[in-house]
Amino acid sequence: xxxxxxxxxxxxxxxxxxxxxxxxxxxxxxxxxxxxxxxxxxxxxxxxxxxxxxxxxxxxxxxxxxxxxxxxxxxxxxxxxxxxxxxxxxxxxxxxxxxxxxxxxxxxxxxxxxxxxxxxxxxxxxxxxxxxxxxxxxxxxxxxxxxxxxxxxxxxxxxxxxxxxxxxxxxxxxxxxxxxxxxxxxxxxxxxxxxxxxxxxxxxxxxxxxxxxxxxxxxxxxxxxxxxxx
Amino acid sequence: xxxxxxxxxxxxxxxxxxxxxxxxxxxxxxxxxxxxxxxxxxxxxxxxxxxxxxxxxxxxxxxxxxxxxxxxxxxxxxxxxxxxxxxxxxxxxxxxxxxxxxxxxxxxxxxxxxxxxxxxxxxxxxxxxxxxxxxxxxxxxxxxxxxxxxxxxxxxxxxxxxxxxxxxxxxxxxxxxxxxxxxxxxxxxxxxxxxxxxxxxxxxxxxxxxxxxxxxxxxxxxxxxxxxxx
DNA sequence: AAATGTGAAGAGGTTCACAGCG
DNA sequence: CGCTGTGAACCTCTTCACATTT
Numbered sequence: 001x002x003x004x005x006x007x008x009x010x011x012x013x014x015x016x017x018x019x020x021x022x023x024x025x026x027x028x029x030x031x032x033x034x035x036x037x038x039x040x041x042x043x044x045x046x047x048x049x050x051x052x053x054x055x056x057x058x059x060x061x062x063x064x065x066x067x068x069x070x071x072x073x074x075x076x077x078x079x080x081x082x083x084x085x086x087x088x089x090x091x092x093x094x095x096x097x098x099x100x101x102x103x104x105x106x107x108x109x110x111x112x113x114x115x116x117x118x119x120x121x122x123x124x125x126x127x128x129x130x131x132x133x134x135x136x137x138x139x140x141x142x143x144x145x146x147x148x149x150x151x152x153x154x155x156x157x158x159x160x161x162x163x164x165x166x167x168x169x170x171x172x173x174x175x176x177x178x179x180x181x182x183x184x185x186x187x188x189x190x191x192x193x194x195x196x197x198x199x200x201x202x203x204x205x206x207x208x209x210x211x212x213x214x215x216x217x218x219x220x221x222x223x224x225x226x227x228x229x230x
Numbered sequence: 231x232x233x234x235x236x237x238x239x240x241x242x243x244x245x246x247x248x249x250x251x252x253x254x255x256x257x258x259x260x261x262x263x264x265x266x267x268x269x270x271x272x273x274x275x276x277x278x279x280x281x282x283x284x285x286x287x288x289x290x291x292x293x294x295x296x297x298x299x300x301x302x303x304x305x306x307x308x309x310x311x312x313x314x315x316x317x318x319x320x321x322x323x324x325x326x327x328x329x330x331x332x333x334x335x336x337x338x339x340x341x342x343x344x345x346x347x348x349x350x351x352x353x354x355x356x357x358x359x360x361x362x363x364x365x366x367x368x369x370x371x372x373x374x375x376x377x378x379x380x381x382x383x384x385x386x387x388x389x390x391x392x393x394x395x396x397x398x399x400x401x402x403x404x405x406x407x408x409x410x411x412x413x414x415x416x417x418x419x420x421x422x423x424x425x426x427x428x429x430x431x432x433x434x435x436x437x438x439x440x441x442x443x444x445x446x447x448x449x450x451x452x453x454x455x456x457x458x459x460x
Numbered sequence: 461a462a463a464t465g466t467g468a469a470g471a472g473g474t475t476c477a478c479a480g481c482g
Numbered sequence: 483c484g485c486t487g488t489g490a491a492c493c494t495c496t497t498c499a500c501a502t503t504t
Contacts, residue, residue, distance in 0.1 A: 044462090044463065044464090045463075045464075046463085058463095062463090062464060062465065062466090063465085063466085065464090065465095066464080066465055066466075070464085070465080071464095072463080072464050072465080073463085073464075074462080074463055074464040074465080075461075075462045075463050075464075076462080076463070076464085077462095077463065077464085078464090
């Protein structure tokens with residue numbers, strides 16, 4: 001039981017760390033949320049490492065968490081509830097996010113299904129496609145609209161995040177149109193580097209590139225040593 | 231015209247760089263292959279940077295390429311053809327890769343479609359699923375088989391790479407069974423850290439984690455400066 | 461005694477500046 | 483003169499060691 005008094009509950013959002021820590025914080029949030037649901041209330045940095053299968057060291061975890069403020073108690077560990085709350089604030093998981101998916105082939109569809117299953121705060125608010133066969137279909141209450149109507153759909157849907165799951169040749173144009181409609185963050189699955197002006201955040205996911213890391217090491221490092229987990 | 235004589239054509243595979251360079255080499259291969267198809271035969275490091283939308287600096291490109299050996303000519307640039315060939319060798323793109331996809335929901339399906347469309351050297355050689363509705367279907371000549379038959383299917387199909395697109399709870403078990411069948415590289419879409427013994431390469435793709443980077447910056451860095459491309 | 465929080469050391473990758481060739 | 487190739491400087495992230503607190 002942590003008996004450190006916390007009168008103010010000053011939920012000031014603080015984060016001194018760097019961008020690269022964010023996916024780790026997200027992983028902590030995931031396992032800690034689960035631990036909370038299991039009835040646990042206190043945990044140590046080593047305990048968190050255990051929940052993560054020791055993929056991250058306890059030192060790294062303490063460094064990351066200390067960037068959020070003094071949330072732990074020396075000799076005791078961390079109270080999980082305030083930790084989860086603080087992580088949610090820093091990660092922006094305390095609010096709804098409206099997502100526009102452009103390109104509703106298997107990749108767009110997969111992404112929609114994936115995030116809808118995972119986090120309730122991520123809402124698929126608009127779906128755009130070019131293929132006539134898909135237009136008019138309804139995916140979980142969201143209609144699939146033609147990509148030509150992007151401006152109309154977006155201005156009505158008010159999305160914060162755009163997911164680009166169209167062929168590389170269309171990606172730049174789609175990105176520009178999304179940004180023109182006020183979208184400030186893009187997740188890009190097309191193997192192209194987008195060129196955009198303004199306060200836009202772009203995150204590229206290169207699936208084929210990930211595969212190439214595997215093929216490289218299989219081809220090159222065939223006579224490698226032991227189990228590698230990159 | 232490069233008039234450096236190249237009598238031996240000694241295609242010795244060499245790569246002094248580090249793992250982190252591989253996705254960049256893959257990007258070089260992609261744009262250089264396209265440039266070759268357009269009839270270009272020579273290019274400078276700055277030219278490659280241009281093809282990549284200046285997402286990578288010319289210095290970085292020269293560093294990366296120099297890890298493959300002395301492929302350029304000072305004052306001239308790089309002959310594209312040998313460059314593409316050397317990149318293909320180092321990336322392992324000179325041979326076929328047989329891929330087993332476990333979990334053929336939208337994600338597995340998306341991945342299959344994605345890589346089949348992109349690189350002919352990646353062959354989907356086995357598809358495993360749990361859902362009875364999908365068993366027996368045939369995707370581009372590859373039948374969807376029940377996950378219980380994994381051992382039989384894999385021993386017949388002889389796959390080098392496994393793609394894990396099942397729920398997190400099943401991922402560890404699937405991974406172990408793939409490894410037991412001789413698969414030496416895994417691409418894991420499940421948000422779990424896999425624990426495996428032996429010479430296995432694991433690459434994790436955390437789609438929700440990528441989203442969290444966007445939500446973090448939107449929530450936190452709202453009053454940020456200019457266009458960011460992470 | 462136990463576990464956090466953190467300055468310092470270490471490791472790894474990128475950028476710089478320029479020597480070396482064509 | 484132009485462009486590659488590369489040692490050195492620089493920067494960033496991780497790991498170590500330990501002072502600090504409960």
